[in-house]
Amino acid sequence: MADHYGHPKRFKRRFPLPAVISAVYDTNNGSHKSRKRKADPNTWQKNIRCLEYNTGARKQVNGVSGSRRVGSGCKDTCKLSCTKKFTDEERQGIFDSYWGTNNHQRRRDFTVSHTKIFKKTGSMTGGTPSRRSNTIHYFLPQGRDNIHVCKVYFLNTLDISDSTVKYNVNNSNNGLVIFAEPKVPVNKTSDTKKQCVINHINSFPKVDSHYCRATTKKKYLDPSLNIKAMYRLYSVKCKEEGSLMVTESMYRYIFNTEFNLGFHTPGKDVCDTCTKYKMKKEANTLTEVDDKNQEEHLKRKQQARNSKEKDKTRDGGSITAVFDLQQVMTVPKLNISSADYLRNLNVYNLTVLEFQSHQGHCYTWNETEGKRGTNEIASAITIWLAAKDAEGFEHVILYSDSCKVLSM
Ligand SMILES: [Zn+2]
Ligand SMILES: [Zn+2]
Structure with a gap:
């Protein structure tokens, strides 16, 4: 979207996000791209109004608002007889293509390329030099030609003001209006500061979602953390290093838009x-x-x-058990006030629970010894099976949840 001057619009970020929000959802991979919903500036009232101004659907003259439309032609006494040169349809066509561009810059260029400036040679005011040094000649397109028309006819056909044309003509160079580069807002967060925040968020250990690895790319942070706590650590770090820091709302904004992170919520089964x-x-x-x-x-x-309920009560040489991988544990347990969060160790635990004996067996390893893949789980199960074999069991029935990694 562009503003009245055709510049790309820079939207001020406001926190909290405005009421009109739309979910960012990618159906291709079935996962949320980022954690939070993003604001959709196209639905904001002020931007809708901006678009209306930009397409001529709305105008404001002396505090009265209306919409732009083709005005009346010039008087019959006009020396150029403009009204005889164009039909109503042609005028409407010019108006439509002028306002249909939805681009202020193109309209400005149109006014410049359809006017010509003539240096005043003689004076029309009887001896005394005229205050005006230039006169502007106006043209409207007809087919491939540009037809000379009077000022009133030109302005009324496009429904623009005299000052608009004058401004554009005075600020043009080689037939084009000089394009003013959009100013960078003074409070814009610099890329280095932003990168600093991204690096800080990346420094926290993350784990995959336990239950929906296949459906979401979302990663999880330690449940004892939250954005406020992370920001506190960030501000401590910035003060120590003496570097410039962003506000908490900006930190939160970057967290929500640049990452797809959540905090572990236990019990989600x-x-x-x-x-x-x-x-x-x-x-x-x-x-x-x-x-x-x-x-x-x-x-x-x-x-x-x-069938699990049925198998639970089986006896006589057979054993029924369930096994599952516990959610990744990070050790040591996070202590917010220390810098230990940078050096956490992931620990995995596979538990086998026997129904008949109500016995549980835990097989634990850490990330330096193995991953949490099929091989590691198979190894743990093999150890358990060997133990049961030694105890003299002949039948084993194993149940597990639907974790993809667990299917062997
Ligand atoms: Zn005329
Ligand atoms: Zn299910």
Whole structure:
């Protein structure tokens, strides 16, 4: 969008975000691009008004607002007989293409290229030199020609004012209006300051979402953190280094727009399929197939539950167990006031719970020993199976949640 002068509009950021917001949602990969919804300046009243001004749908003359339209022609006594040169349709056509550009710069160039300045040679005021040194001749396009018309006819056809034309003519060079470069606002956050914030946010250890790795690219920070706490650490760091810092609202803005980060919320126990379904539902992109698949999925889920309940009570040489990977633990437990947050260690834990004996087994390793992939999980399960084999069990039934990584 451009402002009245055709410059790219720079929007002032206001916090909190305005009431009209639209969700940034990418249906291609089914994941939110950034954490928060972004403001849509196109829906703001002041920008709608700006667009109206820019297309002639609105004008303000002496405090009275109206819309621009083709005005009356000139008088019959006009020496150039302008009214005989153009039909009403032609005038409307010129008006439409002039205001249809929605670009102030192009309109300014139009007025300059359709006027000619003539130096006044003689004086018309009887001996005394005229105050006016130049006269402007006006032209309107007709086919490939430019037809000489009077000033009144020119201004009324385009519904613009005399001062508009004069300003453009006086500020033109080689037939084009001099384009004023948009000024950089004095309070604009410099790229270095912004990069400093980005680096700071990046310095925190992040983990993937535990339950919906496949559906979202969102990463998670330690639950003991929040943006306010992070900003506090940032301001301490800036003061120590003596570097310039941004405001908290700017920090928050960068966090929300440049990153897709959340804070771990424990107890969120939803499978991939359900999460995907929920996200699609929120974005209103559900199809009949999705609904049907979800129904099937819930049916299968219930079946699995039923058979698990049945298997739980099996005895005589068989054992039923569930296994799952715990959410990534970061050690040491974060202490906000220290700088330890830069050196956290990720620890993984696979737990096997036996139903018959109500015994639990934990298999723990850290990120220096292995990842949290299929191989590591298989190793842990193998250890458990070997132990059960030694105990003399012949049948083992294992259940697990729908984690993609866990499917072996
Ligand atoms: Zn005329
Ligand atoms: Zn599910």
